[in-house]
Amino acid sequence: MKIIEIKNLYKIYNETEVEVKAVNGIDLNFEKGEFAAIVGPSGSGKTTLLNLLGGLDAPTSGDISVDGTSLGKLKSSKLIDFRMNNIGFVFQAYNLIPVLTAKENVEFIMHLQGKSKKERDARTKELLTAVGLEDRINSRPTKLSGGQQQRVAVARALASKPKFVLADEPTANLDSKSTENLLDIMERLNKEEGTTFIFSTHDQRVVNKARRVITIEDGKIISDEKKN
Amino acid sequence: MKNYIMAWRNLWRNKRRTLITVASIFFGVLMSTVMSSMQEGSYSNMIDNVVKFYSGYIQIHEEEYWENKTLYYSFEANEELYTKIESVEGITSYTPRLESFALASSEDITQPVLVMGVDPEKENNLTGLKKRVVEGEYFGENHNSILLASKLAENLGVEINDSIALLGQGYYGNTAAALFVVRGILNFPNPELNKRYAYLDLKDAQHYYSCEDKLTSLNIMVNDYSMVQPVIEELELKLDKPYSAMSWDEMQPELVQMVESDRAGGIIMKAILFMIIGFGILGTIMMMISERRKELGLMVAVGMQKYKLATILFFETVYMGIVGVISGIIASIPIIIYFLHNPAPITGDAGQIMIDMGIEPLLMFAASPGVFLQQVLIVFLITLFISIYPLISVSKLNVIKYLRD
Secondary structure, three states: OEEEEEEEEEEEEOOOOOOEEEEEEEEEEEEOOOEEEEEOOOOOOHHHHHHHHOOOOOOOEEEEEEOOEEHHHOOHHHHHHHHHHHEEEEOOOOOOOOOOOHHHHHHHHHHHHOOOHHHHHHHHHHHHHHOOOHHHOOOOHHHOOHHHHHHHHHHHHHHOOOOEEEEEOOOOOOOHHHHHHHHHHHHHHHHHHOOEEEEEEOOHHHHHHOOEEEEEEOOEEEEEEEOO | OOHHHHHHHHHOOOHHHHHHHHHHHHHHHHHHHHHHHHHHHHHHHHHHHHHHHHHOOEEEEEOOHHHHOOHHHOEEOOHHHHHHHHOOOOEEEEEEEEEEEEEEEEOOEEEEEEEEEEOHHHHHHHHOHHHHEEEEOOOOOOOOEEEEEHHHHHHHOOOOOOEEEEEEEOOOOOEEEEEEEEEEEEOOOOHHHHHHEEEEEHHHHHHHOOOOOEEOEEEEEEOOHHHHHHHHHHHHHHOOOOEEEEEHHHHOHHHHHHHHHHHHHHHHHHHHHHHHHHHHHHHHHHHHHHHOHHHHHHHHHOOOOHHHHHHHHHHHHHHHHHHHHHHHHHHHHHHHHHHHHOOEEOOHHHHHHHHHOOOOOEEOOOOOHHHHHHHHHHHHHHHHHHOHHHHHHHHOOOHHHHHHO
């Protein structure tokens, strides 16, 4: 079952005298429950593609549709709501809100969604237990290690039960043990919750775990391999 | 996490910076509150002195008296009038007066005088006239007694129990002439009053000017200044022509003007003070936003509507104002209370000027709610104005750029 359909997608930057085609005519689909990595050298267009997929940036042309909804047709405030209800984000630099505890960071989006306290509490506990941080629920980000912060970020990304999670170089700032641990957690949650995970990465460990590896160069897909 | 709780936590992320900004508001509010209290206290002291000594808060006249100020426009005070006045809520006392001019002569010296015919007891209750007696007595039992202001007595060369002749024009245009015995000498702080004022018992004055039972004014005192307008409105409803009621500010426009011009000077000072504070708050808010661009980008990325984000930043601005203004006002209360009960004496030239104007030379303070509310309102308006900046920043927020920071 397709949840993301990308058709003839272009993102061209004209900020300098030289036109840069960061995304250069990509056609791509993602199925429900995929655990996919987008790989490629720096400047290949991985992050731009992820930003377009997440509705954080608008394409120059082409269309992205998520479960039949075309992102390009949504107005700014509707797009924000769409992201809140359908897309989870994990960033390279964790990007937790420093004044909130781990629990509060995880329930932040559920709060925006207007979910009840009971529902929030149950989901937060479930996710923080799943990422192994049930004993750190009241810790603020500054009291957590990089690996722990990224695990909270994963829990936050899944809190609203999104259709897919976009993770931009999630392991770039982590040591190998934390990376392994995080990947295991994400793989498990992918299987348990059926949530699609799409990574942009340089990290071979992530590539090894991914069940689909999409390689892009100069904004074009040069390979798309599915592993069994 | 409620927006207002998040805003509160954000405020204390950089404690030192927030405290410095709050301290600037604190000192600004403290200074402004104390200054306002001192200004309002001085005005109130000035007004009270003038009102209590001379005009009362309200005067009732014949409607054309104030323009012409002659006995021709005096009015007959009867029981019906007094009953109507007494039925008005808020009036604490009133005193009748008959005022006119005359020439006072003693031997070969003649001086122009302002003759005030007063009810000795009621006048004393209103103006404390008895306290001004520095020599002799306050009227006494005898008819045709006169009290003279000290400089006037000196100019006329008279002493207690000397006689003076008053020569003036009576109600019917007739000559008013009579001899009066000086029973008391009064001393006023205002030199102009000291040269001109002569007091007669009301009955003697009415007889002298041939206008029995007539008055030129009824001077009314009310509970406090705020009652002036409601009392005037009720008096106007109850009193028919030819009576008219005037408030102290209508009768003393130069005093009102003086207060207003002084107040305007204070406003300029406060405007400069609060402008500096305002730029301090703005600087802090700009820094707070600039430091958190990534976080703000993230919040919008994961689904927070921009208006909600703007609400958090608005709360942060307002909180800073609230903390500063509350602490400033709390700190100002003991200072104001102290000076309210222990007014500081004003010495030197400034004090002498006040004495000359008939005002007690004291640095008075006021503790009316307006003194405090004014600061709250100003800081609220400043923070409201400054909160436009975060609103604009959030409306222009570009998620990708902010996340890249």
